[in-house]
Amino acid sequence: MSKKQWFFAIFVVLAGMVIVFAPLPVHATAPTQRTFRVEASQYTYSPAILKVNPGDIISIELISTDVVHGLYVDEYGISVTADPGQTARLTFTADKPGSFRFRCNVTCGALHPFMIGKLQVGPNTWLWRASGLTVLAALAILILRPSPPKAQVT
């Protein structure tokens, strides 16, 4: 690689670091209390995507319409189990921002390992950062072409 290409490579790495680590302005929304009524049935949650703001106090009322189901929130490490016909309640503060999967944690049938929902606390920042990184990578490769460009006639 030429000197110019080295500089460019270093620039790309720095830009990548900015994309991954730059602190974003926080839109401070006053925390509110939110209640979701989530119906669990083989093998789905309804609604399956919950969107809240960081700091909100979340209360999930889990109602099972067939067999026993659970709801475990990744990263938060908290869970609740609902017997059919009975409402179980899970209350917690959404203090970790980001996008998290929640999953059934009671074996409920064949597709049980894939009974999955999504809790989105604030914007899905990581997806934006990852997408930025992807585009940066593609651009970097396009600009930093193999040197020297070999042309072969086939």
Next chain:
Amino acid sequence: MRSDLTRFPFVKSLLKNRWPQFLVWFVMLAGFLFAILSGFFGTPVGNRNFGIVFVWIAWWAVLILVAVPFFGRGWCSVCPIPLPGEWLQRGAIMNPPGKKPRWFNLRWPNKLRNIWLQNLTFTLVALFSSVILTTPKVTSIVLAAMLFLAIGMSIVFERRTFCRYLCPVGGFIGLYAQAAPMELRVKNKQVCLACKDKPCYNGSEAGYGCPWDVFPGGLTKNTYCGLCMECLRTCPYDNISVNTRPFSADLSKPSGRMDEAFKAFIMLGAAMIYAGVLLGPWGKIKLAAYSVGSLSWFGYTAVFLAFIFGLLPALFLGAVGIGKVLTKSTLALKQSFTAFATAIVPLGLMFWVAFSLSFVLTNAAYIFSSLSDPFGWGWDLFGTAAISWQPYLTSLLLPLQTGVLVGGLLWTARTTQKVGSKVNISPIPVIIFSTVVTLTMLGLLL
């Protein structure tokens, strides 16, 4: 850049001697038969059944996260599925008892000497995967069917016809083995030219002729060499080497074959569909994929096939076409298409790694419980039966998946440029294609 591992006497005798391989085979075959048994006689609850947990979580994790990326066809050298058939075909387990073929020993028909059948078998397994992955009996039926098919084909045809032309797993291992930093090659082609009997292909007292129907002297890529080590045993001139090498070494030779090109799309597309269907929050699609035979399943099947065999290759063809126009290339569209398809091999592999990381880490806990209670009968063999489910390392998951996908894109983009300069076609549209599918995959996983 290459380093021959067989120059270490210890490594060489480990690979050349039949015993180490046999011991691994023995354990694998025992585990495989046990998995089949547990599926038939154990609990019908998938995540409590040894067969499901050890095949689809433990084995799959090792295969796609370690074996294929680092050792290419390494798995094929210890795979239990073709063994009973092969032993029957040879009439021996260890050294060759004599050269006379015991059974029909037919050659596989020329028309089928490609991987279209493997494309078909993989697509079928993928289409029914929601059921296969989760139902112990069905997993057992599939595993047993592979075992018996391999036995049948060993009796009718010569060599390992099942592995080369039918096995749904073998097809994609071969594709991705091209990216692996390992290879088996001859040391000196001149020696092979002068070698009269070619015992590596025809067999000798010391070992069997290449079971994968490959002539080692002609190897230029890893796709069809099963790393069985027979040629290491048979070559009288010590001309076989097992090398470490840079990643993706074979991908600098673009493929000219449509069957291999489509393998790449089938794998890329299937990884995306799995990520969306199995790991996404859309319950209706999961049910559709699971309810085989229902109207919604036919809908799912139609979308699945249209995406993998229609949309993805069509977009790719468009990208290749634009590249051709940009550089006023006169190379036939078909050749350009297959050449560039070689470049998306690393991206597909990394899509599978990213998908599997999530699938494996969130389900790995079942390995402990089903190890102690393989049939779900309430046993506790190793005291781990009560370990309760919990996903592992989920905080690392997003950064890991992002790194893997961005790395895969870089790798594929670089390979695309190399292919582009070989065939004199602008790689830019294909790189844009790869970027768009990577962004889609990120959206599905994160």
